[in-house]
Amino acid sequence: MTYSISEVAKELNLTVYTLRYYDKEGLMPFVERTPGGARNFKESDIDFLKIIQCLKSTGMPIKDIKDFISWCSEGDSTLQERYDMFTERKASVEAQMEELRKTMEVIEHKRAYYRTALDAGTEEIHKSNRMGNFIAN
Secondary structure, eight states: OOOOOHHHHHHHTOOOOOOHHHHHHTTTTTOEEEETTTTBBBBBHHHHHHHHHHHTTTTTOHHHHHHHHHHHHHGGGGGHHHHHHHHHHHHHHHHHHHHHHHHHHHHHHHHHHHHHHHHHTTTGTTTTTTHHHHHHH
16 A cells, blocks of 8 residues: 555654655655656655654754665665664663753742742742742742
8 A cells, every 4th residue: 555745744744845855855765656756655664754753853963864764775784873873862862851851840840939929929928038039030
């Protein structure tokens, strides 16, 4: 079974424009075309696009994704490169998660600050510690 670009866009929650951009950037050399030039996506193409989406969501540059696609087409001789790339991505995502955890701590602190002020009906409740108030605001 094959899928049109609009069906794939809908399935992956992307725009047709994004898929065309990926194609233009060389991220979809695996997608076959009809004699008229329309893209015919197979289930395996959609699975590969999900990997591309995953890599994009980690902030990986298009150039590096292109390298990955190239390595895939080269076969087993590039298994180490692909493994190393995903190891680096894992470390990058873990660092992003740590930054988000710290951000969440600040947000939770601010929520508690404002919840206390709301319950008291005033921010004056926080004014007893002037330095704390300066930082807390």
